[in-house]
Amino acid sequence: MxxxxxxxxxxxxxxxxxxxxxxxxxxxxxxxxxxxxxxxxxxxxxxxxHAQWHGWTPTDLIFPFFVFIVGLSIKIAIDRQLEAGHARAPIIKHAFIRMAKLVALGWFLALFFYNFRDPSFSWVDERLLSMRIPGVLQRLGVVYFFTVLIVLHWRTTGRIVWALLLSFSYWAMLAFVPYSDAAGNQYQGLYDHGNNLASWLDQWVLGAAHVYDKKASPFVMDPEGILSTLPAIAGCLTGVLAGQFLMNDKIPLIKRILGLLSVGLVSVLLAEVWNGLLPINKALWTPSFVLLSSGFACLTLGLCLWLIDHKGxxxxxxxxxxxxxxxxxxxxxxxxxxxxxxxxxxxxxxxxxxxxxxxxxxxxxxxxxxxxxxxxxxxxxxxxxxxxxxxxxxxxx
Known part of the structure; x- marks a missing residue:
């Protein structure tokens, strides 16, 4: 049955x-x-x-897996559109509209709640005026749009360069750009909860009322904040690159499977080594976390291919x-x-x-x-x- x-x-x-x-x-x-x-x-x-801060659990891998899969899908979809003779401008327009829809859906979920048990509950004050601006769907939409732009305008080498540039520029900003709190205290190169450049930027741009963790100190923080979107785009590009390798019919299936498994294993090991210098942190979406999650995504995809396409x-x-x-x-x-x-x-x-x-x-x-x-x-x-x-x-x- x-x-x-x-x-x-x-x-x-x-x-x-x-x-x-x-x-x-x-x-x-x-x-x-x-x-x-x-x-x-x-x-x-x-x-x-989720891990409380540094480190990782299986749950921390779920969202970056979805970002990786978006990259796989972008590669397949754009190849088909270009082969069908579609121009770049309509593809970009469609990607922008899709981003806007995902952002709108994320904001709808942020607003969709009412506490009927509390007679003093004010939806306007506690939802609308303090709505969380970033979110899961919002990040997916933004990452999707910018990855489409990169895939349309750069080939393999350019995509690799973009992934590296986004990751290491983000790390460089976290490590070397100074910032200060309301009392004038200066900070630089911290990766603490509520005290890092990404949190400072979210508080300065979005405001303390519009992020996930409003109680973090001295700065609020959001795991889908502004600055950490840069390495998230890099994670999506790793999905694009995996898709390029996966769709290469000139390479025998078993070699593609072994390639994904090998790259995945090496990436995970390198990420764990790198963790000693740059903590693996999902909330900050550190480059070491991108390497770890993309490695596990390659391992999972390779295992699925082995079970389904090789073993039947x-x-x-x-x-x-x-x-x-x-x-x-x-x-x-x-x-x-x-x-x-x-x-x-x-x-x-x-x-x-x-x-x-x-x-x-x-x-x-x-x-x-x-x-x-x-x-x-x-x-x-x-x-x-x-x-x-x-x-x-x-x-x-």
Missing amino acids: LNRYANGILQGLPANRLLAIDAFRGLTIVAMILVNNPGSWRYVYDPLL IKAWTAPFVVFGANAIAFYMFAAIVARVLLMLSVGDTSLKGWLYNQVFQPLFGNYNGSLAFALCFLALSYVVMHWMYKRGWFWKV
């Missing part, structure tokens, strides 16, 4: 579609939704949390294809439902709190109950995404 179900999903894919990329995308968005929706943030296993083991990919085919719709659906669960009340608590405290925690305990809630959230989301998939409803921005 499971094979029949999987075949029903996979047989509908175009013959020239790279299933490994679809599976990789689906795995990544599933992991993102899983870690974003525990039953209780008080009870989450450590690998499902494909049935397991079916649910991830369903999720990945509607990744933005899945992300928006999950984010909206998560907020609704917090907004709806049962007694003096939220519906989410009631479900965890009355159903999941009594059945499975604190940590397993929190994880079970996230898994059930995923299962219900799959029902909706599968329903959309079977009807051919794909939401593209």
